[in-house]
Amino acid sequence: MPYVCADYSKYKFVNVCWNSENGIATVTLKRPPVNSLTAEFLRELSSLLLDLEKDETQGLIFTSEFDEKVFSAGLDFKELYRPSIDHAKEFMSLLHSFSFRLSCTAYPTVAVINGHAPAGGCIIPLCCEYRIGLNNFNIGLNELKFGILLPDWLSSLMIHTIGSRNAEQAILSGTLFSSEHALRIGLVDEIAPTKEVALEKATAFLNKAKIVNRSLRLDAKLHLRRPILQEFQKDIENELAKNVSLLMSDKVQQSLDAHIKILKEKRGN
């Protein structure tokens, strides 16, 4: 039976509930107010995946503390507005390495999407093997609307999940899908009425994975995900440099500025 070695209480932005009976780790994202992804958060998430691997986790469920509100609001606008070049490089590298690591974990992975998951907020669910949504949330890769060209690995994750035709239409129109629509196109695999039911469904998915030999399953997963993994590994230095220069471009910085202002106005700040 698996047992826990790592000290999961050291993590600031996640709560890890490790079930020693079945080896399933439920990881609740809790970076207030909206689980936006910063360099520190990504560093923590990457280190968490390594700890879970060492503890021979049998399955991982991601969910959010901000139930029925937001799963993750995507990349942190505020951190990415006028960053230093070193910070921009570090951020892009952390985003790439965390997403790669999550896409090829030895253990099966599920996202319980209990709130909105726009743009970069969709990355964790797309890297997971299975997605369960709650009602009344939006999910999708709407980056083109911000003037952001998706990295190839991210388009590839979307293609793997919903097929090329749907992915082309979704990405080119920058659509955020309602939960019902996301279910129709396969962006989520199931819808659940509550987080509790969603967690039960997630556990059922992970239990099904247990009947397959672990190392055989990993071989098959890496084989089936080869097109995505190749995109992650293709010309990494050049890809990161492209993303850094996109982030630093006037167009993207102006777009971030405009979005920060919209969010401020919304709150009457």
Ligand SMILES: CCCCCCCCCC/C=C/CC(=O)SCCNC(=O)CCNC(=O)[C@H](O)C(C)(C)COP(=O)(O)OP(=O)(O)OC[C@H]1O[C@@H](n2cnc3c(N)ncnc32)[C@H](O)[C@@H]1OP(=O)(O)O
């Ligand atoms: C920019 C990158 C360029 C290079 C890229 C290279 C490759 C990258 C590939 C992936 C790219 C991804 C791009 C992104 O992810 S950009 C972020 C996109 N996200 C959004 O557009 C979501 C914006 N937020 C919302 O729509 C809403 O906040 C919400 C998530 C639906 C929640 O709504 P709710 O009404 O509950 O809450 P508020 O709107 O009042 O917000 C509460 C506070 O949270 C702050 N906030 C919200 N979103 C973000 C964010 N993304 N980053 C930082 N902070 C965010 C908001 O300002 C409020 O803060 P306050 O309390 O201080 O006022």
